[in-house]
Amino acid sequence: MSVGALEGKSAIVTGAASGIGEAIADAFATEGAQLLLSDLQADRLEAAKNRYDRAGVAASTATVDVTDADQTRAMVDQCLSEFGAVDVLVNSAGILNEVALVDMDVATWDHMIAVDLRSVFLCCRWAAPHMVNRGSGRIINIASQLGIKGAEGLVHYCAAKAGVIGLTKALARELAPQGVLVNAIAPGPIETPLVDGLTDTWKQAKEAELPLRRFGHAIEVAPSAVLLASNPGGNLYVGQVLGPNSGDVMP
Template sequence: MRFDRIDILVNNAGILTQSLIQEMSVEVWDRMIEVDLKSVFLTTRYVVPYMISQKNGRIINTSSQLGQKGGAELSHYAAAEAGVIGFKKSIALESGQYGITANCIAPGPVETEMVAGISEEWKIQKRSELAIPRFGKPEEVAPTAVMLAANPDGNIYTGQTLGPNSGDVMI
């Protein structure tokens, strides 16, 4: 089967490691930026010409609420995720005239394999900071992506960061 269009791009790659800034190696920093930010640039750069030629497309980037507020022992992660949020705004401005939208989903901690690798102390502290004191589930975040991807003929959401994050960031 051959597909002749690229209608939706979901950038959802990410890693998570913990380190105090004074102990963080350049290699740890670079790996985070490579996976969590540069991958978004590369995939977006690849699909935008196709979406421009179609005069339509949806770009959905998964970021994190920590890109909006930072996190102790997570400066490299917060920097990469803030970069994704800023990148999305520029893509929305560059591509809107072609019927392309670009948005972010910035969830709080979600019960995934990635969060499972974080220290138990961090998880306990994080839960205590949340308005809804529990981590989300993937099935609670997925409807946000479906909403952003829906309605191929028109969607006025662009340049936005939507935050299913248990009340960790309230804008």
């Protein structure tokens, strides 16, 4: 009998109501994981849960603002009380908007850093102690290739994503000796509601620049997360930044 790569594992996926987070949750479910689906969008979470219920997948939902310390702590506690463990944490919740630095107000900067960077710190902060106590766990942070490369009109987003990559590498060093593996995925442009916030001019220029000449799809990113979460496939990845990015960045 074949079993899924994540059979018996419990995973929290933030940003699970849409795009890359949703595709990762689906891929994890296919591999046998039980899921705590977390997002701001309660209605979409409920629709996903109904879909999983019909498929016989154990899934719960948590309507959470990932910028909030109390809500993210409660999310981790919920996973522990419902499933008994947090084996995998995927930080995928994020936002994107395009504005030149000279036009950027301080609130726009602060909000981007809160949603795309502080959130990753918070979720790691609450989940990591539990993983350390058990001597095992996987944390997968969704960064972006723009955090490596930079992009016009996106200084706040690029700074946040570069921060996620730095956090990932530092935390990987802290936790690997204790059995907890921390890695990042830095996708290239992916067709999700997130890129609706970019102008057509930006998107066309980006497409032309990509060696693959096309944006990716969320289901083409999800297998990287399955790899990082799985045993033995992910066992030797520590502080790495996987790049399903259409060739945009070649480290």
